[in-house]
Every structure is written in structure tokens, then in C-alpha cells.
Amino acid sequence: MSLQDTIAVRPVAEAVQRAQAGMGYWSRVRQRLLADRVTITVMALLACIIVMVLAAPLIATYDPGAGSVLTRLKSPGHPGHWLGTDEVGRDLWSRIVYGGRLSLLCSVAPVGLALLVGASLGLIAGYRGGIVNSIIMRSMDVLYAFPSILLAIAICGMLGSGLGNTILALTVTFIPPIVRISETVTAQVRSFEFVEAARASGARPLSIIRFHVLNNVLGPILVYATSLISISIILAAGLSFLGLGVTPPDAEWGLMLNNLRQAIWVNPLVAALPGVMIFITSMCFNLMSDGLRSAMDVRI
């Protein structure tokens, strides 16, 4: 789980040259993505998962909260419950489908929020430099001094469990790496001649950032953010697994694993199922990030 990787970006000028030679950057990216079978498959799979959780009320066969003592811990294939049932007889398929809603919310929302805050801070730090840069980056160093999972657990552990605190904790955890990446990329882009030319021609800092810097910075940050989501899924479910995240009786993949922990001695297959969903989703985001990275030609 590396939030702190080494950061470097291939010279943007090179990309500019290549773009001038032929077609535009984005059409090349699209072409490369379409040729990449793994990434296309993975994106389709992710789309299926997202549709599945959004359509939960339509495809769930039972109420995810309704259990029955008569049908506890049934194996997959039990009549009426094709994925089996959990420790209080709730239908596992319905809980997995509904649980995906919270699991995805808890992992995508923090990355999105951290992206908003972190990218802005990084842009400011990288573009302004000097004392502003020092203040922002040194305070990020403090947050960096906590191993990411420790910081998330510390925040959730102190503030208490619940959906809001989980999202807050993970957002704070993901801000420092995003700030660091966007600061590095911005500082690099700032030194290019086209930025200097814009400044010399009298463009205001805000419009320079908007038209010249942001375009070049957004790509690497977005690629990095997709790889963060895969970590976020594992961490968010992990917090719930510890009892620090989403609270029962809500369905969430990590929480389901936690509830089914004791059932592992009775019906290991059923107990392992929610983890498979965490694994598949996290893997998809990782592979998608790899695919985007090579298609967009960024190095993070």
C-alpha cells in the first residue's frame, strides 16, 4: 500500500512535440486504450459492478436486513439463496449487492474529496513556490509521518465509528500524497517556456493555472487517484472490518467479513465471499490505473 512513491513526470514538452506532429493527445490516448484488451475488460467489469450496486433494489432477491433463524449459514446453491446466507440467515447475494453501495461510497468519496482539496493545495504550492510552498508542504510532511492506515485508524478510533467519520478519516489520509504529486507536477510544468510566455504576455496567474497548468497536471493526478481508489477500497472495508467504519446492521463488504469471522469455523466458503468482492473491485481499479498510466504516458 504505497502512498509515498517516487514521483516524476516525463517532460511535457516532448508530448507537445509529438502532438504537433500528428493527432491530438486525447485521441491517441483513446486509441491506445481501445487497443488494450485487459484495461477494456477491467473497465467493463467495473461498469458492471457499479450498475449492480446502483440497481440493488431491482436485482436483490431479499431485503438485505431480513434474516431467519431457520436458514442460517447455508452454503451457496441453497434453494432460494443462490449465494447462501449469513450468520443470522440474511440472504448473502442481496447483502453483497446492497453492501457494495456503502463500500464504493466509502472508498470513492474520500478519494474524490481528497482530490479536490489536495490538487488545489498542490497547485497553489507548486505555482506560488516560496513561503506558501513551505507552509503547505511542511504541514503535509507532518501528516506523512503517520503510516496511512494508522492515520485512518487514529481518526476513526478517536472520533468514533460511522459513515461520516470513515469518509473524513480516509480523506485526510489521502490528501498528503495527492498534494505531493500535484505540487511536483505543477512545479515542473511551471518551468516550461509556454508558461513563461503566457506570464510574459500578461496573463493572470489564475488563467495561467486554468489554461496551461491544469491541463498538464490533471492527467497524472487522475491516474494516481484511480490507483488510490484500489487502496481506499481495502482500507475502507478494513476500517469496517475492525468495527470502526460503517455500523451494523447496514451491509458493507468489510463489515460483512467482520460479522462472518466466527462463521469461518462452520462454513468457510460463505465467510470468504464478501472478501472476494473487495478483492475483485480493488484489482479492477489497480489494473485500470495501470492501463490509463501507459495509455496517457505518465509516470508516477
Place this chain on the structure above:
Amino acid sequence: MWFFIVRRVLYAVPILLGVSFVVFLLMKMVPGDAADILIPPEAPKEVAAMIRAHFGLDQPIHIQYLRWLRAMASGDFGTSIFTNQPVADELFGALANTLKIALPAGVLGFSLGILLGALAAYYSGTWLDKLFSAFAITGVSLPHYWVGMVLVAIFAVMLNLLPGQGMGPEGFPSTWEHAKHLILPVVTLSLIPMGVVSRLIRANVLEIRSMEFVSALTAKGLKGHRVLFHIMKNAAPSALALVGLQFGYLLGGSILVETVFNWPGSGSLMNLAIFRRDIPVLSATILVLASIFVAINILVDVLQALIDPRIRR
């Protein structure tokens, strides 16, 4: 070189101050304060005030912070609200237990990661590369707590080969009985570092291999494995940085694995403290783990500078 080390160590001072401030801030954001957990709601006001004064909770917030900081810096972590034992005793015992799985997991994960990453890069484009890369991406995508559960299901429940809970007899791990308890948690914990390190090594080696100095070495007639040595030497600094960070994560992140295996380490201590609302234990654990992480980072920076003189500037 000495100048570099001194500067790096000095820079840790403001960082540690910042860390302590963040931990203190979190402590103060706990709904209610430490005394609320101790004082029954029906206690007379005077008793409540007395307990508050005893813990210094009646002081202004900056005085509280300075007092707390002084105590922490002098190694006095206070007493647990729940067990009334000195926090330091519990904490260092638990940390030693965490090291018992984190160290072997680190060694296993890093060596496997470096080996797989280097092999994948060496055979890049072949099926071996694809296999090892798939291995690595699986390592970073697996929720390790779930892997722990699955391993328990297979090796403890179905095959009944290895124990799935606890760490066995007391004392330094030296017998087969100790080792048996170590295997599953160590394997579980080593997955993430294995994946992360091997991905980085592969990417780095591939990149360095395309540099001009490698062609020059080959053109000079150097043998393949000698060239590989030069490549690995260039890949070492960033790999080392990652290894240091990952080891920090092993310490901090072992909480999930410890929960699965009921391993009595720092993670379990933190988990207990959270559910007992034992703020002194919780804050001391977080502070000590973060300080260790800072220390590891200094060590890594110094080692990096030793390998690569360019960093010293």
C-alpha cells in the same frame, strides 16, 4: 555526509512536534473527555472536579498540551484508564510482539518482491514477466485481513495443520511450536510489501535498462549478470525508500492482521484501547508508532545518501 545526517535528524524535530500536535488534537476531539469515561453520571460535582484536576483536565488547552508533551518526551506515557497499569509496559510488550511478525514478514516480503520484480524485468515481455506481474498486482489488491481469514479456513479449519489463533507459548520464538503460530500471520502480512516492492523494482529496472550507460556497459563487453548488478545498484535507492516506508506500514498496518489472528501486538492493543475508550493507551500507541515511522524514514534517507552520493547535496 555528517552534515547531511545532522540536518536530516534536526528536521525530524519539527515533524515530531507536528505529529504530537495532531495526536493531541485528535485526543481533544474525542466526544467528551478522558474523565467522562471514568466518572459515573451520578457522581457528585466535587468528585468529578477532583478527578478532572487530578488529570489536569481543568487547565487551559495549551498548558494541557505542553504538560502532555513534556510527559511524553520524558517517556512517561501515563497510566491506562481501564487497567490502571503504566501504559509504557503494555505498549512495549505489545510492540515486541508486533515486531515478531513484522520483521519476518518484512524480510520475506522484501526479498520475494525484489526477486520477482528483478526477474520480471529481466524476462520482460515473456510469460514469466506476465506471471510475476500478475502475482504482484494480486498482492497489492488483496485485502490482507481477508487472506488471513482464508488461510485460517484452509490450514486451521479444513487441514488442521497450523494454529489459526494467538501466538502460542510465551518467550522468545525459538521452538517449532512458536514457528507454527508465526507462519500464517507472517505470510499474510508479507503479501502487500511483496506486491508493492516487486512492482516498483520491475518498473525501475526496465527504465534503467533503457539508459545509455547500460548500452555502454554492454558495448564494453560486460557479461549480462555484471550489467544487472549495475542496474540493481541504480535501482537500489528508490527501492530502499520504499522498503523503509513499507516497513512502517507493516508496523502500523499489522492491526488488521493481528485482529484476524488474535495476535497480542500493538495493533490489538490499539483496537482494545479504541473500544474501551482508553485514550492514554490509544494516544501513546499512535504517537510511538508514528515516531518509529519518522525514525525509519531518517534511517532510509541516510542509507540512500550512502549508496547514492547525488542525494547528499
